[in-house]
Amino acid sequence: MAAVEQVEQGAPPAVPTEPAHTDAQATHSGVISPKLGMWLFLSSDCLFFGAFIATFLLYRDRPGQKGPTPADVFDIPFTSVTSFILLMSSLTMVLALAAIQRGDHRRFRTWIMATALFGATFIGGQIFEFTQFTREGLNLDTNLFGSSFFVLTGLHGAHVTVGIIWLLSLWGLSMQGRIGQHQSEAIEIAGLYWHFVDVVWIVIFTVIYLIPK
Amino acid sequence: MSTFTETRPLVLPRPLVLRRPKSTTGFWSWFTTVDHKKIAILYGATALVFFVVGGIEALLIRLQLAGPNGTVLTASQYNTMFTMHGTTMVFLLGMPLAVAFGNYFIPLQIGARDVAFPRLNMLGYWIVLFGGLFIYSGFLFGGAPNGGWFGYAPLTSTPMSVGVLPGHGPDFWLAGIVLLGIGSTSSAINFIVTIINMRAPGMTLMRMPVFTWMMFVVAFLTVFAMPIITAAMIMVFFDRNFDTLFFNAAGGGDPLLYQHLFWLFGHPEVYILILPGMGIVSEVLPVFSRKPLFGYSVVVFSGIAIGFLGWGVWAHHMFATGLGPVAISAFGLSTMLIAVPTGVKIFNWLGTVYGGAVRLTTSMLFALGFIAMFTLGGLSGVLHSIVVADTQQTDTYFVVAHFHYVLFGGLVFGLFSGFYYWWPKIFGRMLNERIGKWNFWLMLIGFNLTFFPMHIVGLVGMPRRTYTYEPGYGWDTLNFIETIGAFVIALSVFIFLVNIIYSTRRGAIAPSDPWDGRSLEWSIPSPPPEYNFAEIPHVEARDDWWHRKYTEDADGKLVRLPAGGAVEEAEASVDTGGPDGNGAHDGHGGHGIHMPSPSFYPLIVAAGLPFLGYAAVFLNPWLVIPGLFLITFGAYAWALEPSAEPEAAH
Numbered sequence: 001m002a003a004v005e006q007v008e009q010g011a012p013p014a015v016p017t018e019p020a021h022t023d024a025q026a027t028h029s030g031v032i033s034p035k036l037g038m039w040l041f042l043s044s045d046c047l048f049f050g051a052f053i054a055t056f057l058l059y060r061d062r063p064g065q066k067g068p069t070p071a072d073v074f075d076i077p078f079t080s081v082t083s084f085i086l087l088m089s090s091l092t093m094v095l096a097l098a099a100i101q102r103g104d105h106r107r108f109r110t111w112i113m114a115t116a117l118f119g120a121t122f123i124g125g126q127i128f129e130f131t132q133f134t135r136e137g138l139n140l141d142t143n144l145f146g147s148s149f150f151v152l153t154g155l156h157g158a159h160v161t162v163g164i165i166w167l168l169s170l171w172g173l174s175m176q177g178r179i180g181q182h183q184s185e186a187i188e189i190a191g192l193y194w195h196f197v198d199v200v201w202i203v204i205f206t207v208i209y210l211i212p213k
Numbered sequence: 214m215s216t217f218t219e220t221r222p223l224v225l226p227r228p229l230v231l232r233r234p235k236s237t238t239g240f241w242s243w244f245t246t247v248d249h250k251k252i253a254i255l256y257g258a259t260a261l262v263f264f265v266v267g268g269i270e271a272l273l274i275r276l277q278l279a280g281p282n283g284t285v286l287t288a289s290q291y292n293t294m295f296t297m298h299g300t301t302m303v304f305l306l307g308m309p310l311a312v313a314f315g316n317y318f319i320p321l322q323i324g325a326r327d328v329a330f331p332r333l334n335m336l337g338y339w340i341v342l343f344g345g346l347f348i349y350s351g352f353l354f355g356g357a358p359n360g361g362w363f364g365y366a367p368l369t370s371t372p373m374s375v376g377v378l379p380g381h382g383p384d385f386w387l388a389g390i391v392l393l394g395i396g397s398t399s400s401a402i403n404f405i406v407t408i409i410n411m412r413a414p415g416m417t418l419m420r421m422p423v424f425t426w427m428m429f430v431v432a433f434l435t436v437f438a439m440p441i442i443t444a445a446m447i448m449v450f451f452d453r454n455f456d457t458l459f460f461n462a463a464g465g466g467d468p469l470l471y472q473h474l475f476w477l478f479g480h481p482e483v484y485i486l487i488l489p490g491m492g493i494v495s496e497v498l499p500v501f502s503r504k505p506l507f508g509y510s511v512v513v514f515s516g517i518a519i520g521f522l523g524w525g526v527w528a529h530h531m532f533a534t535g536l537g538p539v540a541i542s543a544f545g546l547s548t549m550l551i552a553v554p555t556g557v558k559i560f561n562w563l564g565t566v567y568g569g570a571v572r573l574t575t576s577m578l579f580a581l582g583f584i585a586m587f588t589l590g591g592l593s594g595v596l597h598s599i600v601v602a603d604t605q606q607t608d609t610y611f612v613v614a615h616f617h618y619v620l621f622g623g624l625v626f627g628l629f630s631g632f633y634y635w636w637p638k639i640f641g642r643m644l645n646e647r648i649g650k651w652n653f654w655l656m657l658i659g660f661n662l663t664f665f666p667m668h669i670v671g672l673v674g675m676p677r678r679t680y681t682y683e684p685g686y687g688w689d690t691l692n693f694i695e696t697i698g699a700f701v702i703a704l705s706v707f708i709f710l711v712n713i714i715y716s717t718r719r720g721a722i723a724p725s726d727p728w729d730g731r732s733l734e735w736s737i738p739s740p741p742p743e744y745n746f747a748e749i750p751h752v753e754a755r756d757d758w759w760h761r762k763y764t765e766d767a768d769g770k771l772v773r774l775p776a777g778g779a780v781e782e783a784e785a786s787v788d789t790g791g792p793d794g795n796g797a798h799d800g801h802g803g804h805g806i807h808m809p810s811p812s813f814y815p816l817i818v819a820a821g822l823p824f825l826g827y828a829a830v831f832l833n834p835w836l837v838i839p840g841l842f843l844i845t846f847g848a849y850a851w852a853l854e855p856s857a858e859p860e861a862a863h
Contacts, residue, residue, distance in 0.1 A: 028409060028410050028411070028412055029409050029410055031410075032410075033329040033330065033406045033410050033411075034330075036329075036405075036406045036409060036410060037329070037330060037333075037402050037403075037406050040401075040402045040405055040406065040436055041398075041402060043436065043437070044398055044402075044436045044437065044439065044440050045440060046440075047437055047440040047441055047444075048440035048441075048443060048444050050441075051440070051441050051444035051445065051474060052444055055444075055448070055459065055470065058467070058470060059465075059466070059467075062465045064465060065465055140451065140455050140456065140457050141455065141456035141457060141458065141464075143458065143464070143465070144458050144459075144464065144465050144466060146457075147451070147457035147458045147459055147466075148459070150457075151447065151448065151451055151457065155447070169849070
């Protein structure tokens with residue numbers, strides 16, 4: 001419990017975040033293990049979204065489908081705005097990381113909260129969009145477009161939501177003063193996830209909304 | 214004002230609610246351990262239990278088919294049996310047992326003290342265990358899976374109310390597969406990061422033992438294949454419960470899409486299952502031939518080639534679906550192509566044994582059995598690249614014969630070879646060789662009795678997945694022989710279990726290097742200490758341990774180095790320091806080595822997942838609450854708990 005007492009007395013941190021044996025081996029790739037693990041998870045997630053995007057593309061032009069088509073329901077200007085907000089959240093994420101690397105905790109908290117709020121705005125936009133589409137008669141069981149659109153974008157929304165919770169948790173920890181400058185890797189890993197979710201949306205937005213039939 | 218320093222660490226000063234478990238021995242330590250070796254034993258024991266269960270299901274199938282118009286099982290029970298047999302053997306025997314060997318020996322073979330993420334390792338085990346129990350709990354809660362191990366849509370995706378498949382079978386199956394996918398992906402990520410980041414100094418990639426290499430390839434296949442089946446399962450889930458149209462032909466959906474998604478996962482999965490077996494025999498054959506592996510780099514690169522080509526052959530499972538001439542020609546060609554690296558490996562193994570001082574231990578017999586049986590399975594596999602022949606053989610017992618030669622004759626023989634080879638290292642006692650020989654010969658005979666006649670009944674038209682047949686097709690005798698063979702296999706497995714018990718009670722105490730091995734795991738005591746290596750080894754060559762024991766004289770003959778020379782050399786190389794920087798921690802006898810501390814949280818996170826599974830099966834949102842609670846609580850507590858307690862240094 002020695003380390004704990006030190007902490008309570010405000011002494012410098014004595015607790016390593018990694019066991020010695022992983023620090024020691026970091027020479028092999030130059031990338032710390034948690035970051036490498038995150039990259040691998042994201043590469044796995046790529047194929048997850050890939051399967052749904054491929055399914056959407058396969059089904060988009062099926063003839064003989066009843067109900068609303070993409071052209072009927074999409075509100076490109078509205079979705080462009082929410083997409084732009086999500087894109088900007090990647091910028092604020094970068095600024096948050098830069099701030100923690102400088103040891104500027106105040107700005108870190110500002111930017112990480114901004115990132116979470118931008119993400120939440122995007123999710124709000126998605127909820128509005130889903131409600132709108134439902135009102136115009138597009139549901140999960142209406143046609144293939146409805147099925148593949150809602151499941152794909154819904155799963156993306158779930159990813160963003162997990163990201164928002166993660167960001168808010170980091171913000172809360174930082175408010176308690178528990179994220180030191182030397183722990184910027186933890187922020188970088190969260191950032192990797194956030195940027196990934198963002199990049200996936202760029203693909204979805206381009207492929208589904210922008211490329212016309 | 215804008216810049217100030219944070220002094221408190223990311224971790225909380227007090228553990229959240231639960232005190233950190235301390236004990237690393239005793240019964241309860243198995244619930245909280247993060248030691249890769251103990252987790253490996255858990256994986257292995259779990260897989261063996263499921264092996265027995267899956268075997269019993271196979272015996273029931275064989276009893277039903279022993280004669281025409283069998284009455285042992287009803288049609289519906291028969292569906293459940295072949296579904297659960299396949300699902301069990303693929304997801305609950307093959308994958309976890311390979312992960313068990315990988316968990317135990319990847320760190321030992323690359324000279325590491327543990328895997329990169331010890332707690333994630335434990336999480337993966339719990340998820341696999343709970344996932345397996347979850348699927349089997351279908352027997353208690355309204356229907357075990359009964360739609361085949363491939364769960365073809367629209368059979369599985371049609372809403373339950375339509376009543377195509379009775380009960381909740383497909384629901385349990387798809388939720389269970391997603392759970393098992395999460396578990397195996399986490400262990401695959403762990404293996405890759407371990408191999409990339411934690412190799413001992415001097416252990417370059419091309420010095421790694423072939424088993425570790427093959428597990429490296431398998432881990433990549435798992436990381437990329439599992440998300441595809443997960444996506445397919447989610448689509449089936451929505452089709453089944455929320456009337457989406459993904460695989461609903463009436464609504465314009467395409468059932469063939471499911472087959473593409475499934476086999477895009479399913480064919481890499483075949484290599485996920487067979488490559489660990491190939492890795493094990495590539496370890497065993499050189500040791501018992503007293504020769505280095507013939508063409509090490511060719512074996513490694515053909516393993517990688519199989520890993521790549523394995524993504525380009527999936528549609529040969531679908532030749533009978535009418536893909537069109539261009540597609541089937543392309544996939545027929547790629548299927549022929551993938552036989553090339555596989556064949557290359559077989560010649561490498563033969564070249565290893567050729568001219569060697571062969572010792573026919575049980576492990577070696579299983580490895581040789583692997584080569585023979587796998588070659589037969591490979592040959593019947595190449596036949597499937599000939600599309601016209603494949604179209605005739607699709608859904609007949611010929612296919613069943615083929616994949617059992619590959620997966621039983623290949624994977625299971627390889628795993629048994631691994632059992633006899635590594636058992637002394639893991640448990641410190643030898644398995645009995647006499648009992649082992651009985652184990653091997655009965656398995657070889659039983660295996661061929663069971664599966665060889667399936668080629669013939671398949672070619673004369675006996676269909677798979679049909680619960681009974683009429684007399685008079687010429688299938689009766691052969692089917693009866695197959696059933697006898699299945700019981701011979703069961704006897705052989707029983708003898709293996711006897712051997713385990715015998716070994717625990719009376720087995721000879723194993724020395725650290727009973728087989729005169731070549732790789733690093735034989736350089737440390739049996740069983741290994743918790744920290745594996747008192748000093749992190751410095752690797753100078755491929756087969757490093759061998760080169761520390763032997764050198765060649767002027768005539769090229771092997772000369773044993775004086776005893777102790779190797780150890781002194783190893784110590785000297787550690788004393789010079791080196792890039793691992795671990796010298797400061799490494800006292801003598803492992804004193805002062807800082808190992809990760811046990812943790813409750815992997816168990817808690819994993820315990821939340823089956824709740825989500827049941828919520829998906831019964832569409833009961835209330836079950837989401839305890840599930841999410843456990844996962845959230847476990848995840849936060851995990852994140853805020855240091856991987857190793859600072860005061861817990863040994």
